Amino acid sequence: MKIALAIFQLETLGGKERDCLAIAANLQRRGHDVTLVTTRAAPGQLPLAIVPRKGFSNHGRARHFAKAVMAYRSRHKPDMTLSFERVPGADFHYAADAAVALRMTGAASLLPRQRTYLRLERGVFETSRTRFFFLTQAQRDQYAALYDFDPAQGTVLPIVLHEERFDATRATAARSATRGQLGLPSDAIVALAAAVKPKQKGLDRSLEALARFPNLHLVSAGSTDSWIAEQARTLKIEDRVRILPYGANVMDLMAASDFLLHPARAEAAGQVIAESMLAGRPAIVSGICGYAGEIARSGAGIVLSEPFDPRDLAAAVTAMLERLPAMTAAARIEAERLQSQRGQWLSVIADALEKSSRS
CATH class of the missing domain: 3.40.50.2000 (Glycogen Phosphorylase B;)
Incomplete structure (x- = not known):
């Protein structure tokens, strides 16, 4: 199975970036053809597809990245797309961040930055197609209170340890x-x-x-x-x-x-x-x-x-x-x-992607 993993950058490795690389390596071990779609990355062992980093602000770059990922998907037609950023239209979304909608209060809700992130978030969670991986039950409940999605679309992962x-x-x-x-x-x-x-x-x-x-x-x-x-x-x-x-x-x-x-x-x-x-x-x-x-x-x-x-x-x-x-x-x-839980979170993700490709 050809799988595209979309993440904005892989130069500085925070938790989300490390999770992405671990998931990619595990999928590769299970025999899948994995490509990392990103704007920047240090040399590594996994195939990369570098897309342009456009925009003069963080939210502008996030918007352009979402479009670039979907353009890559349209051109290369992977069997499955898993995004670690807010990319409307991806098959799977890894919810590494707290909901933007929680911060939409007061004057902050009027800022272009917040409005852009919220539009992207809504594009992800207000669709019947995308499925989600949540890090904790509390995080899943938080998103469920904000967006009306089918509970079957969301999987809470076992505790993440590399x-x-x-x-x-x-x-x-x-x-x-x-x-x-x-x-x-x-x-x-x-x-x-x-x-x-x-x-x-x-x-x-x-x-x-x-x-x-x-x-x-x-x-x-x-x-x-x-x-x-x-x-x-x-x-x-x-x-x-x-x-x-x-x-x-x-x-x-x-x-x-x-x-x-x-x-x-x-x-x-x-x-x-x-x-x-x-x-x-x-x-x-x-x-x-x-x-x-x-x-x-x-x-x-x-x-x-x-x-x-x-x-x-x-x-x-x-x-x-x-x-x-x-x-x-x-x-x-x-x-x-x-x-005793070693590797369980990786297996849950790989199983879900494989099951989805067969359905």
Whole structure:
């Protein structure tokens, strides 16, 4: 079967991009002819179809990309198209983001940016043809409340964890070795923040909280945006913050840390939350995170109430420090459960595409 996977870019690998590559590789292993339709990508092992990146704004580029994908589909006629962006007319849509319609309030609803994204979203969800993959049940319910689609069109995926994370969990560097490389005291309590988009994932909130706890250290992995170091200096905590670029071995950092700090502003699911539990590390997460329910169910951390209040985050860090052994034990139990689900999310997607091609 010829399958086209459409994603805007593959230069910077956030969660959505990593999911796309993992799905593509799995489909290829199952014998399918897979092509990645994108505007930019680093060299890799999978066939690429590069379409022009047009437009002077993000929403303009999103609109042009949707048209380019459908033009590619019309020309090359793949048996199935799975899009990771809002592309009306695709056979399948991977809902990696929260619904745009939720943000259509007040003056923001009048902006061209919001109106464009909303038109694209409506084009995806207000059609009887496209089928959807959702990261969590809460996300599926959110979209169902906004758009009247047949429940049979939406599949909620098992928790998303990548194969290399399972392998890395078994081969993590010694905790003391990683701490030594980072210049962290061997006996320090260390929080980890991991995000390619640090503001969206609440890194500024984490830095503000860190200033309240003079014995707590923070490793920030995923971005070296200049504001991170500037904020750390302003708060006089730069000696307790390690800033690492994207590409660092997250599971090694998990093993070297004591808990995850993830007070995100937007997070459809939160793979880093699942990775934290896989590593046996508890987490403090925002209630808006899709996988926050996994933290609440397992007891492997603390879920912050919405709307966000910095006093709640400070209280959560205090509670984490006081109850760290018990929460770590709960996270380790959850890690064993996640090991039994290895690869399930990839199989669910591949099975759905194959079944659809036969019907």
